[in-house]
Amino acid sequence: MAKDKANGILIHVILIVVAFVMIVPFLWMFLTAFKTIGEATSINPFVIFPSSWKLDSFLNVWKNYNFLVLYKNTLLMIFFRVVCAVLTATMAGYAFGRMNFPGKNIAFSLVMIQMMVPAQIFIIPQYVMVSKLGLLNTLFALVFPGVVTAFGTFLLKTSFQGLPKDMEEAAMVDGCNYGQRFLLVMAPLTRSAMVSLGIFTAVFAFKDLMWPMVVCSEASTTTLSAALAKMQGQFSSNYPELMAAALMACLPMIIIYVIFQKQFVEGIATSGGKL
Amino acid sequence: MPDVFWMHSNVAQKYMENDLLLKLNDYISQSEDIDLANYYEGITGIYQLGDAQYAVPKDHDTVALCYNKAIFDQYQVAYPDETWTWEDFYEAAKAITDAGQGSTYGYSIDVGNNQDGWWNIVYDYGGYVISEDHKTSGMDDPKTLEAMEFLGKLIADTMPAQSVISENGSGTLFTSGVTAMTTQGSWNINTFYTSDNSENFAWSVLPYYDQNGNGTADPGERCTIYNGLGWAAAAGTDAPDAAWSLIEWFCKEENQVKQADLGVTMAGFKGASDSYPSAFEGMDISAFLDMESEGTLVVRPCSKYTTNWETMMGETLVGAWNDVSTMKNACTKIAADIDGASPIRQFFSITVPLLSPTIFFIVQTRIIGALQQFDLIYMVMDTSNPALSSVETVVPVFYRYAFTYGNKGYGATFVILLLLIILFLTVLLQKAEKKFVFYN
Numbered sequence: 011m012a013k014d015k016a017n018g019i020l021i022h023v024i025l026i027v028v029a030f031v032m033i034v035p036f037l038w039m040f041l042t043a044f045k046t047i048g049e050a051t052s053i054n055p056f057v058i059f060p061s062s063w064k065l066d067s068f069l070n071v072w073k074n075y076n077f078l079v080l081y082k083n084t085l086l087m088i089f090f091r092v093v094c095a096v097l098t099a100t101m102a103g104y105a106f107g108r109m110n111f112p113g114k115n116i117a118f119s120l121v122m123i124q125m126m127v128p129a130q131i132f133i134i135p136q137y138v139m140v141s142k143l144g145l146l147n148t149l150f151a152l153v154f155p156g157v158v159t160a161f162g163t164f165l166l167k168t169s170f171q172g173l174p175k176d177m178e179e180a181a182m183v184d185g186c187n188y189g190q191r192f193l194l195v196m197a198p199l200t201r202s203a204m205v206s207l208g209i210f211t212a213v214f215a216f217k218d219l220m221w222p223m224v225v226c227s228e229a230s231t232t233t234l235s236a237a238l239a240k241m242q243g244q245f246s247s248n249y250p251e252l253m254a255a256a257l258m259a260c261l262p263m264i265i266i267y268v269i270f271q272k273q274f275v276e277g278i279a280t281s282g283g284k285l
Numbered sequence: 286m287p288d289v290f291w292m293h294s295n296v297a298q299k300y301m302e303n304d305l306l307l308k309l310n311d312y313i314s315q316s317e318d319i320d321l322a323n324y325y326e327g328i329t330g331i332y333q334l335g336d337a338q339y340a341v342p343k344d345h346d347t348v349a350l351c352y353n354k355a356i357f358d359q360y361q362v363a364y365p366d367e368t369w370t371w372e373d374f375y376e377a378a379k380a381i382t383d384a385g386q387g388s389t390y391g392y393s394i395d396v397g398n399n400q401d402g403w404w405n406i407v408y409d410y411g412g413y414v415i416s417e418d419h420k421t422s423g424m425d426d427p428k429t430l431e432a433m434e435f436l437g438k439l440i441a442d443t444m445p446a447q448s449v450i451s452e453n454g455s456g457t458l459f460t461s462g463v464t465a466m467t468t469q470g471s472w473n474i475n476t477f478y479t480s481d482n483s484e485n486f487a488w489s490v491l492p493y494y495d496q497n498g499n500g501t502a503d504p505g506e507r508c509t510i511y512n513g514l515g516w517a518a519a520a521g522t523d524a525p526d527a528a529w530s531l532i533e534w535f536c537k538e539e540n541q542v543k544q545a546d547l548g549v550t551m552a553g554f555k556g557a558s559d560s561y562p563s564a565f566e567g568m569d570i571s572a573f574l575d576m577e578s579e580g581t582l583v584v585r586p587c588s589k590y591t592t593n594w595e596t597m598m599g600e601t602l603v604g605a606w607n608d609v610s611t612m613k614n615a616c617t618k619i620a621a622d623i624d625g626a627s628p629i630r631q632f633f634s635i636t637v638p639l640l641s642p643t644i645f646f647i648v649q650t651r652i653i654g655a656l657q658q659f660d661l662i663y664m665v666m667d668t669s670n671p672a673l674s675s676v677e678t679v680v681p682v683f684y685r686y687a688f689t690y691g692n693k694g695y696g697a698t699f700v701i702l703l704l705l706i707i708l709f710l711t712v713l714l715q716k717a718e719k720k721f722v723f724y725n
Binding site: 126127128129130131133134138217219220223224235238239242243 | 653656657659660663664667668680683684687688693696697700701703704707711
């Protein structure tokens with residue numbers, strides 16, 4: 011019993027230390043946002059807390075940048091990417107996992123190849139497509155590369171394959187056609203995979219930096235991450251304002267995380283990915 | 286999970302430790318019909334964890350010796366009786382095997398006959414399979430080894446080849462008249478009762494081993510391994526009171542007596558099985574009850590991982606069964622495998638190999654992810670930073686040429702290069718996977 015207790019304490023100490031290491035950057039961002047420039051760049055390492063909790067940095071950033079537009083752009087991009095990705099991946103996953111058609115294996119190898127190739131390969135062709143269509147600096151440009159997802163197709167295909175055949179056969183006996191079997195029986199059973207994929211897509215869309223910078227260079231159409239990258243150049247010495255902007259940029263994701271905490275954890279557990 | 290179900294000693298420990306079963310203590314203490322003292326202690330104990338009671342015994346079983354009178358008559362060997370020691374058993378079985386000249390044998394068991402076979406001998410010799418605290422193995426105990434040596438003698442001198450036994454099963458060999466004796470549990474009585482030549486079959490108590498040499502079977506010298514199911518309820522049931530009242534009904538004395546009376550099985554309630562033999566008209570199976578009055582009940586060895594070590598035990602013993610000279614080595618190995626290793630060794634020899642597919646997956650995705658790193662370097666390293674050229678990786682360079690300088694062709698070359706590097710690494714990682722990753 012005593013040994014168990016000692017082990018428990020040891021494990022907790024290790025976990026607390028690791029948790030502290032994880033949270034320090036976030037705390038640093040939070041505290042710096044309230045500091046003055048002098049405090050933020052002080053050589054004295056013991057200036058941890060700001061001398062007064064001023065909101066000046068936040069107000070300056072809010073005044074100089076149209077954060078409402080940035081929030082709107084980011085959330086719309088996340089929303090459309092999630093809807094499109096889940097929709098297309100579920101349908102394609104069902105087709106690959108549950109139907110037989112000529113050329114299925116070749117088509118699926120193409121999907122797999124796309125998964126193996128680094129995503130940056132596609133950026134130039136995608137940029138050229140969007141720019142030739144004259145759609146630079148639009149919401150469509152932001153959503154465009156996320157409409158289909160090879161990873162999601164693969165995830166949903168595995169999920170459909172994992173379902174017992176009996177259910178679909180039972181539905182077939184009851185007279186369901188392909189569409190009914192998919193919509194009413196099979197798709198609802200892959201809900202957890204859909205939720206995982208949705209969360210993955212949302213997080214990746216939120217973090218995506220290069221694509222918004224490439225296609226939406228105007229301040230009115232870009233996303234939080236790209237706008238933040240731009241500020242980094244302008245505020246290179248003004249850490250408090252940069253951190254205030256970063257903190258504000260984090261907010262939507264933190265709120266989404268708080269709401270969907272359970273699904274986040276399950277999503278990581280089911281698909282083994284790192285967000 | 287259903288609300289009410291049978292629990293088995295193979296898995297009880299696991300279910301109890303994970304709080305999947307309804308704790309019955311309060312119900313039992315308030316019940317008029319159920320008093321745990323009336324049930325077999327060993328079986329009650331199987332379903333206990335600490336102070337908590339998770340099931341009420343449903344039934345119990347014992348093991349007895351079945352013999353074929355026709356074969357004994359043919360070779361003029363005396364029938365088994367309660368005076369037999371295991372040595373007498375060996376002599377009789379050997380006499381039949383020798384006279385049978387390859388067509389008839391004295392006895393047969395295979396590695397799978399645990400409860401109804403060699404475990405009984407181990408306990409008769411004073412050995413044990415699993416310690417009473419369910420934590421260590423007694424397979425390397427000197428007394429166990431003595432019993433196993435004796436078993437080796439039985440295998441070598443009185444049984445058909447193991448390949449024959451494992452193909453046919455010791456029960457079928459007996460009913461088809463190839464072997465003269467078989468040790469069987471009460472759960473199998475019906476197989477022999479309904480057999481075509483059942484009129485030749487008779488039951489006797491198991492032989493004993495005279496540990497102290499006084500010529501009589503003392504307590505602990507004639508053991509029968511016993512086991513029993515328990516009635517349990519799910520911890521998450523919506524109707525715990527109703528679940529309990531069903532368990533209570535099944536387990537109260539009146540219905541336990543009825544269970545034995547109808548010949549279903551012997552009761553978990555002590556003394557409720559007296560009418561059980563009368564359910565088998567024309568065959569005297571009272572030996573199973575005599576095993577209790579004249580022998581010692583030993584509860585079936587079990588632990589949290591019963592099925593795991595039982596499977597391992599069977600697999601390890603196959604070698605010893607085929608070549609009895611390796612019996613001692615096999616037993617010592619089983620003990621070492623069950624007792625296992627220090628936590629550190631367990632971690633490196635069991636946990637890490639089992640996790641290796643996951644570890645490898647993470648290593649692979651992290652390596653490829655690191656090669657594609659962009660935002661960290663782009664955000665932290667300002668273009669005017671003199672250290673930029675020393676820390677830049679492929680993707681930021683690609684971005685700089687393709688979009689900052691607008692030279693898309695030159696930039697694209699970098700990502701093609703990245704593709705080639707990743708392809709090369711993937712091939713290497715696939716080779717490494719074959720070598721380091723353990724797939725069950």
